[in-house]
Amino acid sequence: MKGVTTLKHSKVPEATIRRLSRYSRCLEELDERGEKVVSSAQLAGKCAVNSAQVRKDLAYFGEFGIRGVGYYVKDLLSDIKRILGSNKEWRMAVIGMGNLGSALLSYKDFLKQHYKIVAAFDIDPPKVIGRVSEKLGKPMEVLHISRIKEVAKDRKIEIGLIATPPSEVQGVADLLVEAGIRGILNFAPAQITVPEGFVVKNVFFTTILDNLAYLLSNYRPPQK
Amino acid sequence: MKGVTTLKHSKVPEATIRRLSRYSRCLEELDERGEKVVSSAQLAGKCAVNSAQVRKDLAYFGEFGIRGVGYYVKDLLSDIKRILGSNKEWRMAVIGMGNLGSALLSYKDFLKQHYKIVAAFDIDPPKVIGRVSEKLGKPMEVLHISRIKEVAKDRKIEIGLIATPPSEVQGVADLLVEAGIRGILNFAPAQITVPEGFVVKNVFFTTILDNLAYLLSNYRPPQK
DNA sequence: GGATGTGAAGTCGTTCACAGCT
DNA sequence: AGCTGTGAACGACTTCACATCC
Numbered sequence: 470m471k472g473v474t475t476l477k478h479s480k481v482p483e484a485t486i487r488r489l490s491r492y493s494r495c496l497e498e499l500d501e502r503g504e505k506v507v508s509s510a511q512l513a514g515k516c517a518v519n520s521a522q523v524r525k526d527l528a529y530f531g532e533f534g535i536r537g538v539g540y541y542v543k544d545l546l547s548d549i550k551r552i553l554g555s556n557k558e559w560r561m562a563v564i565g566m567g568n569l570g571s572a573l574l575s576y577k578d579f580l581k582q583h584y585k586i587v588a589a590f591d592i593d594p595p596k597v598i599g600r601v602s603e604k605l606g607k608p609m610e611v612l613h614i615s616r617i618k619e620v621a622k623d624r625k626i627e628i629g630l631i632a633t634p635p636s637e638v639q640g641v642a643d644l645l646v647e648a649g650i651r652g653i654l655n656f657a658p659a660q661i662t663v664p665e666g667f668v669v670k671n672v673f674f675t676t677i678l679d680n681l682a683y684l685l686s687n688y689r690p691p692q693k
Numbered sequence: 694m695k696g697v698t699t700l701k702h703s704k705v706p707e708a709t710i711r712r713l714s715r716y717s718r719c720l721e722e723l724d725e726r727g728e729k730v731v732s733s734a735q736l737a738g739k740c741a742v743n744s745a746q747v748r749k750d751l752a753y754f755g756e757f758g759i760r761g762v763g764y765y766v767k768d769l770l771s772d773i774k775r776i777l778g779s780n781k782e783w784r785m786a787v788i789g790m791g792n793l794g795s796a797l798l799s800y801k802d803f804l805k806q807h808y809k810i811v812a813a814f815d816i817d818p819p820k821v822i823g824r825v826s827e828k829l830g831k832p833m834e835v836l837h838i839s840r841i842k843e844v845a846k847d848r849k850i851e852i853g854l855i856a857t858p859p860s861e862v863q864g865v866a867d868l869l870v871e872a873g874i875r876g877i878l879n880f881a882p883a884q885i886t887v888p889e890g891f892v893v894k895n896v897f898f899t900t901i902l903d904n905l906a907y908l909l910s911n912y913r914p915p916q917k
Numbered sequence: 918g919g920a921t922g923t924g925a926a927g928t929c930g931t932t933c934a935c936a937g938c939t
Numbered sequence: 940a941g942c943t944g945t946g947a948a949c950g951a952c953t954t955c956a957c958a959t960c961c
Binding site: 483486487489490491493494516517552553554555557559568569571572573575576580581584627628651652654658659660666668670672673674675676677678679680681682683684685686687688 | 707710711713714715717718740741776777778779781783792793795796797799800804805808851852875876878882883884890892894896897898899900901902903904905906907908909910911912
Binding site: 535 | 940941942943944945
């Protein structure tokens with residue numbers, strides 16, 4: 470069995486997926502540097518993880534290496550991208566054009582090529598259109614939220630980035646669900662529930678900063 | 694022992710800290726709604742976690758509840774804030790004024806009050822000053838990165854937000870360390886190493902999106 | 918009576934160590 | 940000989956269940 474990409478065991482830890490993304494970055498570097506082959510120990514060193522961890526992570530999805538040799542960099546990279554689904558283009562919409570939403574829009578060029586923001590929505594487009602377009606080289610039209618279902622279909626949107634005030638989050642999520650947008654990345658600190666088959670990931674800056682604050686507050690210097 | 698805030702067991706899981714942040718949000722809501730007392734079961738329901746988890750999380754830091762009653766909302770909230778260190782003001786600097794860095798700056802009003810961006814740095818301030826200030830109501834002066842040590846002291850900066858290209862990340866981190874800035878929030882997808890006593894948290898959008906992409910790609914609809 | 922605080926059990930993820938290929 | 944792939948040991952976090960206390 471070589472390079473199978475279906476799951477062997479049904480449950481893959483989320484941490485494994487995050488590491489796959491990291492391996493992917495490291496492999497791109499190695500590839501650019503012209504490396505042909507890499508061992509799990511070398512890759513592990515570069516990614517700061519245990520080498521058995523690398524092998525276990527990959528083992529969830531098949532056998533990608535050659536015993537006594539290692540992994541072919543290009544092959545492993547494309548295998549991982551296929552596993553992650555990051556070998557296709559993902560089209561995204563931002564909902565909510567406040568500070569956060571327009572920040573996301575202006576940030577968009579920084580995203581990897583295959584993640585594309587192709588639409589922007591707000592409850593009151595006239596109010597925000599000036600501010601948003603002034604922040605962008607080529608302005609993107611801000612549409613009224615009510616058009617989301619129609620536009621989602623037209624522009625093949627698969628992921629929604631929620632950047633509204635927290636109080637509006639669940640309502641917006643319901644609209645996304647109705648529009649058949651199955652992936653949600655939520656930036657507003659409020660919990661969302663969606664039906665089976667939809668996926669929500671949260672990015673709460675306050676939580677991350679609280680985490681940093683905790684670690685900074687509670688660090689005890691080593692006892693000399 | 695009531696409301697002690699020193700650690701009973703030395704290792705607190707990171708997940709516990711993240712949940713504390715979540716409890717904090719929920720308690721603020723409850724407080725605004727005028728609730729005086731809350732049980733672990735009620736709080737757990739609101740935060741979508743197990744009620745024993747709530748009690749275990751709190752148990753790392755002391756005893757905050759009253760048996761047979763529950764927790765006083767206001768007291769628990771302020772205890773958690775004290776534990777997290779989120780009851781003080783944290784002053785932050787952004788380093789790197791590309792798309793991402795200026796997005797962070799324009800986003801700053803969205804952050805909770807006590808996390809403040811008080812400085813912005815770049816390797817080439819003249820080049821970016823126009824673009825950045827045009828994006829902001831009241832512009833913030835962008836300073837040359839070489840001034841970071843001096844400014845860190847003057848403005849009491851404790852956290853640095855790294856928003857440079859990945860290749861520059863370690864160099865910037867070294868400067869932050871030298872300037873005595875102990876907390877780093879890194880947005881550029883590259884690993885950082887810092888000396889003992891410094892803290893790094895990463896926020897890699899690509900990793901999060903890869904994660905979403907994986908879940909969307911691999912969802913299997915329930916067998917009818 | 919009722920909800921907390923906590924040892925014990927259970928679950929999940931990581932690391933070890935070596936058998937099995939190349 | 941060398942490195943992968945993997946069962947088994949280990950460790951960490953979560954959940955259970957109940958003794959404890961208000």
